[in-house]
Amino acid sequence: MQAWSVEEATVLWNRPVARDTWRMALQAPRLADRIRPGQFLMLRLANGRSDPLLARPYALYDVVRLGSTGDAIGVEIVYLVVGKQTRLLTELRPGETAVVWGPLGNGFDAIPPARHLLLVAGGIGQTPFYAFAAERTGVRHYGAEQRTELAEAVVLCYGARSSDLLACVDDFSRLPIEVVLCTDDGSAGRRGLVTEAAAEWLDRPGNWVVVGCGPEPMLRALQQLCGRRGVPCYLSLEVPMACGFGACFSCAVPVRLGGAVDYRRCCLDGPVFDASEVVF
């Protein structure tokens, strides 16, 4: 496992991109140089601000590169405002700092190369998929090595309650992937659950590997859908956690291994799990 490091990161930009959803770039070259799609970072407010006391985890959205050299200088996250820290994050201005540590977690490298990738995102669950889709389509690379396991086809089914909550769709649309939007109220894309759209894609010919990120009911539905069809499925879990590196055991995930239920730490063994092992 690669070592993680702590950096005081300067905010480069921080702006709203959808209802209650913000996109922030942080200058953190050591992290940016190594973080891989599906990995995450922990973020804590700086300058003696200790409320909230605990850091919060955020998935890598993208890496910021210097135009002139291509050097990785920062990371972007996309966050939904749900509580204390995310509300305070919206007040951070360029030039202010936050403390970040990472890269953390197994990331999507836990998923074997796949010819046909079906990414299923619900709510803010699209965030780890931009870097993943960009890399598996050969558009961008992350970390030290150039990866070559390209997918022949990548489909993103992305669902939200309504159109104003869909974030960063333009980024995804610029990638050579199929983007299928779903909203509960029909205000964008097709009306209905994202898992219904996913099921239809699985009816099409392909060696599908499914990857899900989003609210637990969606992940559970995806687990069942893929289990019934015998399709490999991986889930990126967003379990609340305090440290991010395995010390606090606050993010234990029940898993079924060899018929018995055991526990794995989401931060170390995840956040990406084989769906067939996860016990909801």
Ligand SMILES: Cc1cc2nc3c(=O)[nH]c(=O)nc-3n(C[C@H](O)[C@H](O)[C@H](O)COP(=O)(O)OP(=O)(O)OC[C@H]3O[C@@H](n4cnc5c(N)ncnc54)[C@H](O)[C@@H]3O)c2cc1C
């Ligand atoms: C690996 C990982 C990656 C993540 N990536 C992102 C990301 O890219 N963008 C993003 O917006 N969020 C992401 N999250 C979730 C994010 O960490 C939480 O939303 C954040 O901790 C909320 O902090 P807060 O102080 O604003 O809210 P809090 O005050 O801590 O909580 C507000 C409310 O949200 C609930 N809550 C908090 N966290 C979760 C959770 N994980 N699941 C269910 N309910 C929760 C609390 O119970 C409470 O009701 C990720 C989580 C993990 C584990």
